[in-house]
Amino acid sequence: MLGLAKRKTSVTTGGSLPVVALLAAVCVFLAIGCAVSSIFAQQTVAGLAQGAIYGSLALALVLIYRATEVINFAQGEMAMATTYVAYQLTIWGLTFWLAFFVTLLIAFAFGVIVQVVFIRPVQHSVIAVVIVTIGLFILIDGLVTWKWGGELRFMAAPFGNNVYRLGSVTLSRQDIGVLLVSILSVIILWALFKFTKIGLGMRAAALRPAAASLVGVRVNWMLALGWGLAAVLGAVAGMMTEPSTFLQPTMMQPILLYAFAAAVLGGLESPAGAAIGGVLIGVFMNLIGQYVDFATAELRLPIAFAVLLVVLLVKPNGLFGRRQVRRV
Amino acid sequence: MAELLALENVTARYGPVQALHGVSLTVAEGEIAALLGANGAGKTTTLRAVSGTVRRDGEIRFAGSGLSRIGPDSTARLGIAHVPEGRGTFAELTVWENLRLGAYTRRGALKDDFARVQTYFPWIDERRHQQAGTLSGGEQQMLALARAFMQRPRLLLLDEPSLGLAPLLVTEIFRIIKELNEHEGLTVLVVEQNAHIALQLAQNAFVLEVGRIALAGPSSELERHESIRRSYLGY
Numbered sequence A: 001m002l003g004l005a006k007r008k009t010s011v012t013t014g015g016s017l018p019v020v021a022l023l024a025a026v027c028v029f030l031a032i033g034c035a036v037s038s039i040f041a042q043q044t045v046a047g048l049a050q051g052a053i054y055g056s057l058a059l060a061l062v063l064i065y066r067a068t069e070v071i072n073f074a075q076g077e078m079a080m081a082t083t084y085v086a087y088q089l090t091i092w093g094l095t096f097w098l099a100f101f102v103t104l105l106i107a108f109a110f111g112v113i114v115q116v117v118f119i120r121p122v123q124h125s126v127i128a129v130v131i132v133t134i135g136l137f138i139l140i141d142g143l144v145t146w147k148w149g150g151e152l153r154f155m156a157a158p159f160g161n162n163v164y165r166l167g168s169v170t171l172s173r174q175d176i177g178v179l180l181v182s183i184l185s186v187i188i189l190w191a192l193f194k195f196t197k198i199g200l201g202m203r204a205a206a207l208r209p210a211a212a213s214l215v216g217v218r219v220n221w222m223l224a225l226g227w228g229l230a231a232v233l234g235a236v237a238g239m240m241t242e243p244s245t246f247l248q249p250t251m252m253q254p255i256l257l258y259a260f261a262a263a264v265l266g267g268l269e270s271p272a273g274a275a276i277g278g279v280l281i282g283v284f285m286n287l288i289g290q291y292v293d294f295a296t297a298e299l300r301l302p303i304a305f306a307v308l309l310v311v312l313l314v315k316p317n318g319l320f321g322r323r324q325v326r327r328v
Numbered sequence B: 001m002a003e004l005l006a007l008e009n010v011t012a013r014y015g016p017v018q019a020l021h022g023v024s025l026t027v028a029e030g031e032i033a034a035l036l037g038a039n040g041a042g043k044t045t046t047l048r049a050v051s052g053t054v055r056r057d058g059e060i061r062f063a064g065s066g067l068s069r070i071g072p073d074s075t076a077r078l079g080i081a082h083v084p085e086g087r088g089t090f091a092e093l094t095v096w097e098n099l100r101l102g103a104y105t106r107r108g109a110l111k112d113d114f115a116r117v118q119t120y121f122p123w124i125d126e127r128r129h130q131q132a133g134t135l136s137g138g139e140q141q142m143l144a145l146a147r148a149f150m151q152r153p154r155l156l157l158l159d160e161p162s163l164g165l166a167p168l169l170v171t172e173i174f175r176i177i178k179e180l181n182e183h184e185g186l187t188v189l190v191v192e193q194n195a196h197i198a199l200q201l202a203q204n205a206f207v208l209e210v211g212r213i214a215l216a217g218p219s220s221e222l223e224r225h226e227s228i229r230r231s232y233l234g235y
Helices: A017-036 A038-068 A075-091 A096-122 A126-148 A173-195 A197-207 A209-214 A219-245 A253-266 A271-291 A297-314 B043-051 B072-078 B095-102 B111-120 B122-127 B137-150 B167-184 B195-201 B219-224 B226-233
Strands: A007-011 A163-166 A169-172 A323-327 B003-014 B017-028 B032-037 B056-062 B080-083 B155-159 B187-191 B204-209 B212-218
Touching (some): A017 A038, A038 A075, A038 A173, A075 A096, A075 A219, A173 A197, A209 B072, A253 A271, A253 A297, B017 B032, B017 B043, B017 B056, B017 B187, B017 B204, B017 B212, B032 B167, B043 B155, B095 B122, B095 B137, B111 B122, B111 B167, B137 B167, B167 B187, B212 B219, B219 B226
Parallel strands (some): B032 B187
Antiparallel strands (some): B003 B056, B204 B212
């Protein structure tokens, strides 16, 4: 019949009931474990800190996935490169935290420039963008190794090496610091998207570029800003990783793999899902490392992906993925 | 009446397919003009040429400035609100966020505008935290109008507001368009399949045939026109 047009609309369903129940069960499990065993509690907090880093990088991947519909394979290397920038700044005499904030600015500019120079010219083709991000991966890796060399380097520790004691539980200051910085940056980003006009413009540009431009949103700039913010999150993840892995060109590669896993587990489209996915993976990798004897360091990544595979078999769109609905 | 929008010999193409073969028309400030024609005649493309969402040639003037070289985000900033096919609703965002996007090009508080939006769409306040995609078709069309209104445009481009709606809702939508025109002085260029209702609404109308204006004039004259009646009105 004339006058009937099918339109595709997609609506976020958020966490469905089984997912929420699952997460609640996980929280109860962790709480009981922490109450029973101080080693369990220590490993959980360390896992939370590690997971917060996976979550930040996963969130960066999701930001770009929503805006450009590709996985940015160079996200980890961009984070690594900006961490080297922070290192260079501390060599020049800046304190860690001054270098941290200057690096965030540089990372933002870096992300914007990458989008404008390398991504925008090929953004009509998803496969071309993917290949460009792989090329960036190799390019950045090569440039950093050429400039700083492949050997381990060390930065001033941002949180010191002290520990807090909470009864019988020993918490490292570094884990707490990493956790707080990651949570804070995610909250700031969330507030930016939720409450500011530019954040709304960025969401609109990512969701429906054509409709967004009709209300006056400069879509190309919004996409570039998205890349800039993703690079900032990556820089946070990189600088928070450095105290535990130290500085080397390959430092972010395993973290990027965990971040992929976290993003897919969360549903690729869902920022909250990415953050939660990252934390879940961080905590459980740590606990498995502690309590499952055969799970040596080499087996951790395979185990993580085996779990991911099982989850995707049950929920193909991830824990917080979107279901496509149609309305006539 | 002063001319607000003028197209002179405008052509447009999608790849190798030419959709407009030289469209000329003018819309006066404060009027409602209708764009009629069969499927594929170029009605939607004409609107898209004005807002800049299709590559076009020829001269387009809006309030004295040329539009031919600028994109949709810039035409929006000049005061053109385009409600496209499919209404351009951000289904994933809330009603309130959709309205905020309508006012994206403007500075300052939205309170007054929102208060005025509520006089036309009283239901909208209690639904403001609802996801726009969960609204009914008629509500989504009203939200699209409200969003366009928040932009405070001088010219409103409407693409088939009646599409997919029940007759009662169509009447309601067109009543609101008429009110916006009369009370707010909003100039409207509306594309419609439903020639009968469009001719009742508009003061002037243009009939497109294969990318050209075939007929133009006051609605009352076109309504009596033999070929219009046979082709579009069916009596």
